[in-house]
Amino acid sequence: MSETENNEERIQIAERLRSAREYLGLSQAEIAQLVGLPRTAITGIESGARKVEVTELKRLSSIYRRSVEYLLTGSEPAYSGPEQFAFLARAIKGLTQKDVDEVARFADFLRASKAS
Amino acid sequence: MLSASQIKAITTRAAEVVRASGAKRRVDEDGYTRVDPFRIAQSAGVVVMLRPLEKLWGAFINEDHPGILVNSERPAGVIQMTCAHELGHFYLGHGTTADDQLDYGNSAARKELEADWFAYSIMTPRWAVAKIMKRKGWSVADLTHPFNLYQLSLRLGISYSATAWSLQRLKLFDRSVVDELLRVQPKAIKKALLAEPLENSQRDVWLLDEADRDLILEPRVEDQMLVRLKNHTGAGYVWSTSEASSEGFTIEPVMMPPQNATDEGALIAGGEYYQDYLVCTDSLQSPGPLQLQLSECKPWDHSEPPIDSFGTRACYEELAIGLSSAAKEALLKGSGQP
Numbered sequence: 316m317s318e319t320e321n322n323e324e325r326i327q328i329a330e331r332l333r334s335a336r337e338y339l340g341l342s343q344a345e346i347a348q349l350v351g352l353p354r355t356a357i358t359g360i361e362s363g364a365r366k367v368e369v370t371e372l373k374r375l376s377s378i379y380r381r382s383v384e385y386l387l388t389g390s391e392p393a394y395s396g397p398e399q400f401a402f403l404a405r406a407i408k409g410l411t412q413k414d415v416d417e418v419a420r421f422a423d424f425l426r427a428s429k430a431s
Numbered sequence: 432m433l434s435a436s437q438i439k440a441i442t443t444r445a446a447e448v449v450r451a452s453g454a455k456r457r458v459d460e461d462g463y464t465r466v467d468p469f470r471i472a473q474s475a476g477v478v479v480m481l482r483p484l485e486k487l488w489g490a491f492i493n494e495d496h497p498g499i500l501v502n503s504e505r506p507a508g509v510i511q512m513t514c515a516h517e518l519g520h521f522y523l524g525h526g527t528t529a530d531d532q533l534d535y536g537n538s539a540a541r542k543e544l545e546a547d548w549f550a551y552s553i554m555t556p557r558w559a560v561a562k563i564m565k566r567k568g569w570s571v572a573d574l575t576h577p578f579n580l581y582q583l584s585l586r587l588g589i590s591y592s593a594t595a596w597s598l599q600r601l602k603l604f605d606r607s608v609v610d611e612l613l614r615v616q617p618k619a620i621k622k623a624l625l626a627e628p629l630e631n632s633q634r635d636v637w638l639l640d641e642a643d644r645d646l647i648l649e650p651r652v653e654d655q656m657l658v659r660l661k662n663h664t665g666a667g668y669v670w671s672t673s674e675a676s677s678e679g680f681t682i683e684p685v686m687m688p689p690q691n692a693t694d695e696g697a698l699i700a701g702g703e704y705y706q707d708y709l710v711c712t713d714s715l716q717s718p719g720p721l722q723l724q725l726s727e728c729k730p731w732d733h734s735e736p737p738i739d740s741f742g743t744r745a746c747y748e749e750l751a752i753g754l755s756s757a758a759k760e761a762l763l764k765g766s767g768q769p
Binding site: 407413417421422 | 478480481482484485486487490492494495496497498500527528529531751752753754759762763
């Protein structure tokens with residue numbers, strides 16, 4: 316794999332970690348406290364400047380309730396997805412796709428807590 | 432429409448929940464003025480997530496682990512009431528459901544009417560309303576004044592209109608009184624309290640007076656707080672924050688345009704009068720209640736004790752996007768499930 320591809324991959328992992336943290340509304344300082352790292356390490360990880368260790372990734376995966384596979388590759392394990400909540404759209408007139416997606420995303424988050 | 436016995440069953444269940452979750456003790460013993468539905472959810476293991484939504488106000492999701500999704504882009508009172516409504520779906524054993532409104536009409540599905548009753552029963556139990564009324568010296572007739580109703584709504588943590596409806600549900604108001612009150616917009620009430628308009632029209636204006644001593648109030652960040660204090664300027668006294676015991680608060684008198692200066696109650700006998708002070712703070716980030724301590728002293732003579740003082744606490748509520756603060760707190764304390 317070329318150096319550029321490596322960098323690009325790291326940036327994408329960084330992006331996924333940042334957005335998973337932001338979904339929970341946690342600050343970098345708070346996630347640092349939970350993982351047991353200095354805040355600067357989280358800043359580094361989320362900017363792609365610092366490599367993530369496997370143990371750190373596992374810890375982040377359990378807090379964010381996203382699989383290690385997803386955080387690394389961006390490929391989603393087979394969740395039931397928004398179509399499961401299509402009945403909400405039928406029940407509520409004018410419900411937007413964005414809202415259905417939000418419900419589905421939160422349902423995934425709840426379901427993933429089984430594993431942790 | 433629900434029958435009297437169905438309503439009775441729901442209010443009984445709600446009262447149990449409020450007691451068992453510690454929400455009542457929080458008011459009775461700790462000095463808070465209201466029930467916090469986010470804390471009730473957390474105590475029941477229900478995860479609450481605030482997200483910007485478009486059409487939805489909230490949703491209850493009944494997966495293996497139950498959760499509540501609330502639209503973060505609504506005013507604080509609506510957010511609290513939505514959370515309480517979704518809690519109703521949880522406690523009453525309803526399945527996954529989404530809401531694009533509250534205060535459902537009589538023709539709505541039974542589970543929505545039930546969740547509404549549950550929400551009002553936990554947010555506005557008779558004892559909580561009575562406690563605030565007693566403290567403030569408000570009669571039921573006093574609450575028909577929009578200014579008082581608005582201040583009651585802030586202490587209950589729900590919207591102005593929901594507060595009017597709650598008093599009808601408690602059979603303290605007739606429908607006609609509610610209709611009359613709903614003709615007044617909270618916007619007009621806020622404008623009358625402040626010398627200048629609010630930057631964020633969703634934010635609220637709290638008016639504190641001597642009856643609010645030693646409480647823990649829960650304003651939202653960016654809410655404005657006014658303290659109405661008796662003034663002895665004529666005798667050389669000036670109100671100020673006591674730096675030693677006040678956490679980051681400062682006060683400044685609100686200069687009202689002259690036409691407001693003769694408002695009812697502004698002038699009292701003996702050359703003393705009431706003045707509203709705007710409370711500002713710069714330390715919003717620290718968690719837990721902040722002490723607001725004011726005293727009326729002679730600024731040039733610190734050896735003389737203050738002629739009067741006022742102290743209360745404010746616990747700023749975040750309502751930010753993401754996990755509810757109660758869930759975040761639990762996560763950071765390491766008690767496992769957020």
